[in-house]
């Protein structure tokens with residue numbers, strides 16, 4: 180695995196580690212206030228980015244496209260901003276709502292770019 184697929188997998192693994200730390204913290208402290216942040220770290224971070232990595236691993240034309248770079252550089256910072264903001268939000272910092280909103284919109288745009296790249300790859304190998 181290399182190129183864009185490797186980048187997405189490294190991004191995904193970073194979220195997996197962060198999500199496990201937050202999950203263990205909740206389990207040990209028995210304070211589940213971060214449940215929603217943990218859910219998005221795991222699903223928007225780990226699972227979504229890992230699926231993108233696997234898609235680019237099996238679809239070479241899409242992996243080499245400029246759109247794949249645009250997709251990665253939208254999704255990576257957006258997911259970081261969204262999930263870190265959620266951690267602050269659920270720790271009681273209401274002002275982190277702005278970061279969550281900005282990150283979420285960035286993430287949504289990244290998803291649209293990804294969808295375009297997937298559709299453009301139909302019929303290719």
Ligand code: HEM
Pocket residue numbers: 198199201202203204205206211214215217218221222225226
């Ligand atoms: C060391 C591993 C993990 C630990 C210790 C852990 C711990 C927790 C805890 C304590 C909660 C809160 C439960 C509640 O309040 O009802 C939670 C919720 C959640 N976890 Fe994990 N988790 C782990 C791994 C994962 C993984 C690998 C995923 C997904 C890929 C995941 C997805 C979720 C989701 C989606 C929720 C929210 C569920 C809901 O809305 O009720 N977790 N986790």
Ligand code: HEM
Pocket residue numbers: 214215218219222223226227283284286287
């Ligand atoms: C633009 C991106 C996203 C936004 C704005 C968003 C927003 C939200 C909101 C407002 C909630 C309710 C939280 C609450 O009850 O306090 C939620 C819950 C949830 N979302 Fe998302 N979400 C996004 C992306 C995703 C993605 C990509 C996934 C899965 C792949 C996902 C999975 C979930 C799950 C499992 C829950 C219930 C977990 C819980 O609250 O404990 N979300 N989301």
